Amino acid sequence: MEEQVELVGRAFVEHYYHLFDTDRSSLASLYHQSSMLTFEGQKLQGGDNICSKINQLPFDKCHHLISTIDSQPSSFAGGIVVFVSGSLRLAEEDHPLRFSQMFHLIPTPQGSFYVQNDIFRLNYG
Amino acid sequence: MEEQVELVGRAFVEHYYHLFDTDRSSLASLYHQSSMLTFEGQKLQGGDNICSKINQLPFDKCHHLISTIDSQPSSFAGGIVVFVSGSLRLAEEDHPLRFSQMFHLIPTPQGSFYVQNDIFRLNYG
Numbered sequence: 001m002e003e004q005v006e007l008v009g010r011a012f013v014e015h016y017y018h019l020f021d022t023d024r025s026s027l028a029s030l031y032h033q034s035s036m037l038t039f040e041g042q043k044l045q046g047g048d049n050i051c052s053k054i055n056q057l058p059f060d061k062c063h064h065l066i067s068t069i070d071s072q073p074s075s076f077a078g079g080i081v082v083f084v085s086g087s088l089r090l091a092e093e094d095h096p097l098r099f100s101q102m103f104h105l106i107p108t109p110q111g112s113f114y115v116q117n118d119i120f121r122l123n124y125g
Numbered sequence: 126m127e128e129q130v131e132l133v134g135r136a137f138v139e140h141y142y143h144l145f146d147t148d149r150s151s152l153a154s155l156y157h158q159s160s161m162l163t164f165e166g167q168k169l170q171g172g173d174n175i176c177s178k179i180n181q182l183p184f185d186k187c188h189h190l191i192s193t194i195d196s197q198p199s200s201f202a203g204g205i206v207v208f209v210s211g212s213l214r215l216a217e218e219d220h221p222l223r224f225s226q227m228f229h230l231i232p233t234p235q236g237s238f239y240v241q242n243d244i245f246r247l248n249y250g
Binding site for chain 1: 127161163166192197198199200206223225227229241242246248249
């Protein structure tokens with residue numbers, strides 16, 4: 001069970017940042033109407049608003065490098081909480097930006113997961 | 126509702142780190158048998174194991190300085206997810222350590238909250 005949660009968390013994170021780095025608009029499939037994102041303190045609710053925000057971020061190309069992934073069962077309805085640390089390299093910047101992000105994943109009837117909670121923060125040294 | 130969640134998240138965070146910095150053993154009251162902590166990748170389950178870990182951390186005095194607190198309703202049973210960034214100053218160290226931490230808070234029948242999920246990571250530059 002523990003191991004399964006780690007595997008799901010890792011697979012989700014790899015999938016999420018792969019989509020983010022290659023085809024940001026396709027992230028829409030991972031959010032629902034009830035989903036929430038807090039991005040550097042800005043709160044957005046609903047898949048449409050969240051995806052607009054992500055698509056309008058002021059950079060074209062980026063690459064996420066993951067440092068750590070920690071996953072735990074959230075004890076409700078088979079949910080999983082995932083905590084990620086890593087760095088974000090932008091095409092136009094020399095220095096990668098360190099970030100931390102958490103996801104609360106909820107299982108769908110189809111056997112996959114959607115993102116209910118998403119909180120992103122850059123780590124300023 | 127949104128505002129209430131922010132207030133609860135902030136009050137919890139202030140209470141948690143105040144206890145951590147002044148009387149670490151009293152944190153036991155905030156965890157239950159089902160609680161989980163992942164501390165720098167080490168997984169602990171149950172209030173007793175979590176509090177042993179926290180009490181055995183290799184420093185006596187510390188002070189948490191909070192930079193950001195982001196809270197969202199977790200959509201299940203009145204829970205709240207809280208994401209914190211800040212720095213940890215140890216008495217014997219000159220340089221504070223940057224950290225990020227997330228909590229998943231679950232309401233108790235008594236009207237307070239306990240920590241179901243707790244994930245802590247130091248942020249290495």
